[in-house]
Amino acid sequence: MNEADRESVEAAFEPLLQLEMEMTTFLSDWHHCDQLSTFIGRIVSHNRTDPVRHSNVFSSVLNELLEVSFRGGSPDGQIDCAVYRHGAVERVRLTFPCPPHQRQFVGEAVSKTRRADALARHLDSISTDLASNRDAVFLDLAINFDARIRLENSAPPSITLVVDLPLQGIVN
Amino acid sequence: MSTGSFSKPFSAAFDINSQEFSLTGVIRPRSVDEIAVNISMLKGAIDQVRGVLYINVKRLIQMNNTAFHAFVRVFLDACRARPDLRFVIVTSSVVGWTTRMFSHLNKIEPQITIEVYDSKFYPGQSFVEDASFIPILRTQTKMTWRHERTILPRHGMRPGIAMADICCGIGDFAVLVQKEFQPLRIVALDHSRASLAYARDVATGFGITDIEYTYGDASEMLLEDSQFDFVSCRHSLQIFNRPDVLLAELYRICKPGGRVYVTNEKNSHCLGEPRSQSIQWTYNEVAKLFSHFEMDVELGPKSRRYFADAGFEDIVVESIMVSNLDGDPQDFADVIAAWENVYAGEMAVKRGDSPEFIQRFRQGFQDHIFAALHPKGYAGWPIWVASGRKPR
Numbered sequence: 344m345n346e347a348d349r350e351s352v353e354a355a356f357e358p359l360l361q362l363e364m365e366m367t368t369f370l371s372d373w374h375h376c377d378q379l380s381t382f383i384g385r386i387v388s389h390n391r392t393d394p395v396r397h398s399n400v401f402s403s404v405l406n407e408l409l410e411v412s413f414r415g416g417s418p419d420g421q422i423d424c425a426v427y428r429h430g431a432v433e434r435v436r437l438t439f440p441c442p443p444h445q446r447q448f449v450g451e452a453v454s455k456t457r458r459a460d461a462l463a464r465h466l467d468s469i470s471t472d473l474a475s476n477r478d479a480v481f482l483d484l485a486i487n488f489d490a491r492i493r494l495e496n497s498a499p500p501s502i503t504l505v506v507d508l509p510l511q512g513i514v515n
Numbered sequence: 516m517s518t519g520s521f522s523k524p525f526s527a528a529f530d531i532n533s534q535e536f537s538l539t540g541v542i543r544p545r546s547v548d549e550i551a552v553n554i555s556m557l558k559g560a561i562d563q564v565r566g567v568l569y570i571n572v573k574r575l576i577q578m579n580n581t582a583f584h585a586f587v588r589v590f591l592d593a594c595r596a597r598p599d600l601r602f603v604i605v606t607s608s609v610v611g612w613t614t615r616m617f618s619h620l621n622k623i624e625p626q627i628t629i630e631v632y633d634s635k636f637y638p639g640q641s642f643v644e645d646a647s648f649i650p651i652l653r654t655q656t657k658m659t660w661r662h663e664r665t666i667l668p669r670h671g672m673r674p675g676i677a678m679a680d681i682c683c684g685i686g687d688f689a690v691l692v693q694k695e696f697q698p699l700r701i702v703a704l705d706h707s708r709a710s711l712a713y714a715r716d717v718a719t720g721f722g723i724t725d726i727e728y729t730y731g732d733a734s735e736m737l738l739e740d741s742q743f744d745f746v747s748c749r750h751s752l753q754i755f756n757r758p759d760v761l762l763a764e765l766y767r768i769c770k771p772g773g774r775v776y777v778t779n780e781k782n783s784h785c786l787g788e789p790r791s792q793s794i795q796w797t798y799n800e801v802a803k804l805f806s807h808f809e810m811d812v813e814l815g816p817k818s819r820r821y822f823a824d825a826g827f828e829d830i831v832v833e834s835i836m837v838s839n840l841d842g843d844p845q846d847f848a849d850v851i852a853a854w855e856n857v858y859a860g861e862m863a864v865k866r867g868d869s870p871e872f873i874q875r876f877r878q879g880f881q882d883h884i885f886a887a888l889h890p891k892g893y894a895g896w897p898i899w900v901a902s903g904r905k906p907r
Contacts, residue, residue, distance in 0.1 A: 487612060
């Protein structure tokens with residue numbers, strides 16, 4: 344995809360919701376991951392074909408992403424979660440501050456989801472305890488939720504995950 | 516045991532008699548330590564069973580990767596240590612991600628298989644979820660709505676409420692309620708994808724976009740506790756083999772102070788003149804036929820007892836008689852003809868009834884149609900309406 348095509352696709356995504364929170368507040372309680380994913384899932388899904396079940400699936404994915412940011416994030420700055428929609432696809436853009444080494448680990452975990460052996464890696468992550476939590480989470484999202492995950496350039500110390508979710512197929 | 520720190524109740528339980536370990540609710544621990552007691556319970560269950568252990572995740576609403584990997588680790592270790600043991604993981608088609616996540620385990624260990632709990636959750640489901648039933652349902656609602664639109668306010672229906680219509684079928688009741696009473700929110704749930712597709716088309720045709728149609732199992736809903744001011748469930752308790760379980764779910768999602776509203780029949784009280792004896796015989800047989808398939812179409816007057824046993828207060832019960840004098844008698848006749856097709860043409864055949872029985876059985880429906888269309892005839896279909904308030 345060339346730059347012009349990419350910009351065209353990017354522009355097609357309609358913003359639905361954006362939420363910002365101080366990382367210190369976010370990191371103060373593990374249950375924020377569950378609460379935010381449930382809350383955002385309901386709002387985003389209200390006009391989907393089956394809102395209850397779409398919300399359930401969306402919340403599953405978003406919770407995992409928030410848990411990644413909870414486990415790997417640092418307390419300085421803000422977490423920013425934005426959701427967009429284009430047709431049957433929801434896009435989550437999640438930005439949070441994290442140490443440089445975490446940025447590298449996340450980048451490696453994301454790249455594994457795009458490789459041809461992603462399913463084999465996923466099975467391996469289930470059957471052994473050798474895969475990192477990040478690897479297991481991103482492979483789970485890619486294999487079980489058809490998520491397309493990439494990292495977007497953002498100014499250090501922040502990291503931005505962009506996750507496209509064609510959830511209608513799972514829901515219906 | 517329950518873990519109170521999650522936003523929705525989570526529980527794990529083991530039933531030695533059915534060799535079933537079940538996980539329900541939302542389980543999103545930060546670390547495995549938080550679910551150590553549940554993991555220990557699972558290990559204990561594995562030690563006690565022989566042959567097969569059922570893992571019931573039908574009502575597992577959410578499970579994060581941390582919990583998934585912790586439980587799966589136990590399954591896989593057990594497969595290696597106990598080659599004699601099989602695991603059957605029972606998922607629900609309603610919670611789609613569980614089937615996807617757990618199905619990979621079979622690729623790792625063939626001793627683990629997945630069963631999607633779906634179409635057999637009540638015995639008569641296949642009859643009423645058939646797409647051919649849709650035209651009958653629409654005409655039935657048209658006939659009953661003439662009465663219910665007057666009755667509903669006495670049972671708690673009013674503008675601005677949050678409402679759920681459980682077992683909504685083709686969704687026409689929800690559409691009529693939306694137009695007549697303007698509730699703030701309507702969630703309409705059914706387990707027939709064909710009916711829901713039809714429902715969405717009907718709503719779109721009427722320009723109604725704010726009814727949330729959802730696929731679900733009425734006896735184990737994804738909907739959260741205490742959400743709705745008014746919960747309706749029409750003509751459905753009578754076709755579940757466990758109406759008490761369904762009523763408990765309706766109670767659960769109803770707000771304290773809100774009301775649950777149900778309608779049910781007593782089929783043996785369908786009547787007509789002339790040819791009343793033939794009609795009465797056939798509808799007595801209808802009740803027996805449904806009973807054979809574990810459905811109680813005589814439930815209507817029993818509603819009061821069911822509501823009382825479920826813990827409702829301020830229980831209101833009344834009956835209505837839908838008749839050939841309501842609107843077009845041909846509508847009434849069409850409904851009876853459709854009943855004949857399903858009851859005599861499918862259910863009696865499936866029960867193994869003789870051709871002689873089926874012929875007599877059909878005759879009662881034909882006589883009911885005759886009474887409905889006779890210029891001096893009367894044909895009736897009694898329905899019991901009941902509602903109760905969930906205590907505050």
